Amino acid sequence: MKNLLGFIQNFQCINMKEGMKYRIVLLWVGCWLFFSSDAQTVRVSTEKLNISIDKEVSFHFQWSSEDHIPIATDQTRAALVVNGVQCSPFILDPSSVKQEQTRFQEWGMSKVTAFVSHFQNKDLNILQSTRLVLPEKFPDVVLIEQSYTNKGKERIHIDSVTSLPLRVSPKQLSSGQQDHLLASFQGGINEWGRDYALIWLSPGFSQDNFQGMHQTVSPERIEMIGGGMPFVDIWGKNMGVAIAHIEKEPQWVSLPVKVDADSIARISIVEVPDESIGMDGWVAPGESFETVLSALIFHKLDFHDGLRQYGELLRTRGVDIPTSSPQAAYEPYWKSWGFELDFTLEEIYGILPELKDLGIYVANLDDGWFDYYGDWKVNRSEGKFPGGEEDMIDFVDSVHQRGFRTNLWWYPLGVSPESDLAKNHGDLLVMDKDGNYPKESRQLYQLCPAYGPAMDHVEGLVKRFIKTWGYDGLYTDTRGLSAVPPCYNKKHKHKTPMESFQQTTRVFEVIDETLKKYNKEGLHEVCICAVPHSPYHMPYYQISSASDPVDLLQTRRRIKVEKAIHGPSYAAGDCYQVPDDEWSGFSVPQSFQSAVGTGGQVTTFYTDLDSVQYAIWKRWIQEYRSLELSSADYTNLYDIAFDKPEVHVVKKxxxxxxxxxxxxxxxxxxxxxxxxxxxxxxxxxxxxxxxxxxxxxxxxxxxxxxxxxxxxxxxxxx
Known part of the structure; x- marks a missing residue:
């Protein structure tokens, strides 16, 4: 047997959730089951994976695509904590082991191993049920789900559940070389400016990657934010391993990454039931607690192939992440943000002839056009829309007559406390448990995406923007779109406060469906400022911005992220390069070479080009158009962490x-x-x-x- 790829301690699951239950073919494959004479060990193998499970339910994974030093089981964390007691070890019942070849509606033909194990300590009697699924069409993936059944006489409280606890050292992923740092992708949300696509793991590093609402602190702001991507990947010079949950909607979980003094990295998926938001951690006698459906993914090079497989797993579950974009999505575009909030229409009209000469035929209206978030009435300031809505309609018509398409910026969930909506329709807003309206990073209230009338309001706004005003598409923006806090507004009659958090995706769905209703060719672009995009929102937009990178390195890495989880030809924007003399930090320094070379979409909000700059911009926009690399296939051949120089490849x-x-x-x-x-x-x-x-x-x-x-x-x- 080749070297072991990984060891995972105390996996406990069965009772696969919706979509894992549907079987068409059920075959007993007796030869998979093997018990050694000295220890009751279960072994499972496929062409790419070898798995062994010992009597204390420690898992040993061998990935046959790479020869390497074994990864040790993380013995430091109990998989289950109940009533303050660490429940470990669970003892496998060898008579319970069942191994089958099964065809699932979601996964297709798969090898399945299921068994139970027990933990007893005084009054605690807990049955741990485990199921592993190895789909043939995902040969580098192991799917794991767990459940815990209370076999005692009194109800118990689940304090925490830890799944997929891996202990990884540089030596194990880098051909025995301990002196190399490990690299990681971490899908949690942190303060503005922090990278998530490439984080080096040095001793003492710690990051929770909590997907629920949490506080981030930076010199510029303190904010409550949640969401992100429930995916963590660690890799070395030779190979990588990723963990993720693949539920059909966002979950209140963490994917912590911690690094010991000896450079050992520890990763896992942790669930901590929070009764205050409707999560039930109490388990009565005879009842069970089910964990999230988790995936373990093996790959080579950097995060790209792990993310690609993660995206495919979610698609298989019905999260329909698009793999490409409509042709119009690749058009280079300009937006008015360079003129900032105090823009005038004359400034916009004045730049349009130059844009056309450069080869840009999309000009978008950015922030500053409205009075209050939530009302979204036009800003009647002099130089903008003093005549109200009719001036807005005239503006859109004028831009169209000059040969441009135009899209409108907005933040659909945000509501200004001073707005008519907040004053007269507080029933539409997210409310905390104290009866207050929580504020997000812009000090705005938020509409509740799980409340029908609030989403009706959003639908009406999109109808106004597209049908009445005539905009071609929408640019949906800000960090507050990543997730919405639990909602306690009694008028919403939520089953649990968690509904608002788990149904944040609903606002993206309403926007996209309404946009397409009134303009079948309309495009929806999304920027979640400085954070990873949530995969649950991705089905409902056609252009993904690189989300406010602070430098060109972040830009290129984030373009690679979007090409990985979506598909090699998906439209990923470079997030607005401008001339060096206009750069302010909320854009990337001028580098068409950086955008074109990664297959990114060229975008900008410059305000003024001198003759030298104009010649450069004209040359590269023409180059961008003629090469068409943004719609070609990004190809993963290099590791952005360990290969030097940094390399990106596009195949046409x-x-x-x-x-x-x-x-x-x-x-x-x-x-x-x-x-x-x-x-x-x-x-x-x-x-x-x-x-x-x-x-x-x-x-x-x-x-x-x-x-x-x-x-x-x-x-x-x-």
Missing amino acids: GREMYYGFYADLWSKTDPIELRGLEQGVSYKVLDYANGRDLGMVTADKPYVYSGFKEFLLLRVTPE
């Missing part, structure tokens, strides 16, 4: 486009071109500078070229 037909990035790269250091076909010769062109760099083959894939900041290569088969 048989041509390969490579974007290399480094502060400074020596011409004496080789640059490897991966992904070339055997037996084919390729011509290499530095298309940014028009330089012929010769020929390469799969056997001799190296070029030698020094560069500063970037090198863009087109590699064409002869």
Whole structure:
């Protein structure tokens, strides 16, 4: 047997939830089951995975795609804490083991192993039920679900449940080299400016990645925020392992990552039932507590392939994340934010001829056009819309007549405390348990997405923007869209306060459906400022912004994230590059090479270009249009953490486009071109500078070229 890939302690599950129950074919496969003579050990194997389960329900996973040092089981955390007691170990009942080959409605043909185990301590008597599913169409994935049944005479309280506790060292993921740090992707939400796509794991690191509402603190703001992506990935130079829950809606869980003094990383999925928001941690005799459906994903290189498989798993469950975008979504566009809140219509009209000369035919109206959040009446200030709604309609008509499409910025859940909506329709708002309206980062109240009349209000607004005013699409923005707090508004008659949190997706669905109702070709773009997009919202928009990166590194990483979880040709915006003299931190420094080389969509909110800048912008916007790399296939061939220089690859037909990035790269250091076909010769062109760099083959894939900041290569088969 090859080296073990991972060890996971105390998995407890069965009773797979909706979608895991549907069986068409049920076959007994007796040869899977094996008990060793000295210890009762269950073994399961597929072409890619070997799993063993010992008598104390420790799991040992071997991924046959990579030879490596075993990952030790995390022995420091009990899987279950009940009434303040750590319930460990559970003892496997060998007579309960059942192994089958089953066809699921969701997963297709799969190998399934199920068993029970027991824990007894004084008055505690708990049955742990476990089910593992290994789908054939996901050969690098193990699905795990657990349940705990109270077999005692008194009710018990589930204090916490820990699933998939992994203990990972650099040596185990980096061919025995302990001195290398591990890299990670972490889908939790933190303060503005923190990276989530690449976080190095050094001793002492700790991050909860709590998906529920929590406080973040930065010099600029203190805010309550929640949501994110319930996915954590850790990788080394050789391979990576990711964990995620794959429920059909957001869950109140954590995915903590902690690093010991000896660089050992510990990850898991933790559930802590909170009765105050309607989560029930009490279990009566004979009743059960079910954990979230979890996935363990193995992969090579960085987070990309783990995220790709995670997205596919969610699609299989019915979370219909789009894999590509309509053709119009790839158009480069400008928006008015460069003129900030005090823009005038004349400023916008004045820049349109230059935009058209540059090759930009989409001009969007950004923040500052309205009076109060929630009411969304036009701003009647001089220079804007003093004539009210008729001026807005005239503006949209004028932009259209000049040959542009235009989309409207808004934050659909936000409600100003001074608004008519807040004063007269507080019944539409999220309310906390003390009867107050909680405020998000912009000091706004929020509509409750789980309350029908509140979503009717949103539907009416979209109808006004699209049908009455004539906008072509919508740009939905701000951090407050990531999640909504639990709602205690009695008028909403929620089953539990958690409904508002778990149904935040509903506002995205209402927006997109209403937009398409009044404009079938309308586009919906979403920016969740400086945080990872929630996969549960993704089915309802066609363009994903890189979400306010603070530098070009973050921009490129976030474009890779969106291409991974959506699909290789999905439209991912570069988040508004501007000339260096206009950069203020809420955009990325000018670098068309960074956007084009990663397959990103070019966007901007510049206000003024000098003649030199104009020539650069015109050249690169034309280049962007002619290459069409934003709609081509992003191809994962390099690791953004461990490969140097940083590399991104976009494949268009048989041509390969490579974007290399480094502060400074020596011409004496080789640059490897991966992904070339055997037996084919390729011509290499530095298309940014028009330089012929010769020929390469799969056997001799190296070029030698020094560069500063970037090198863009087109590699064409002869």
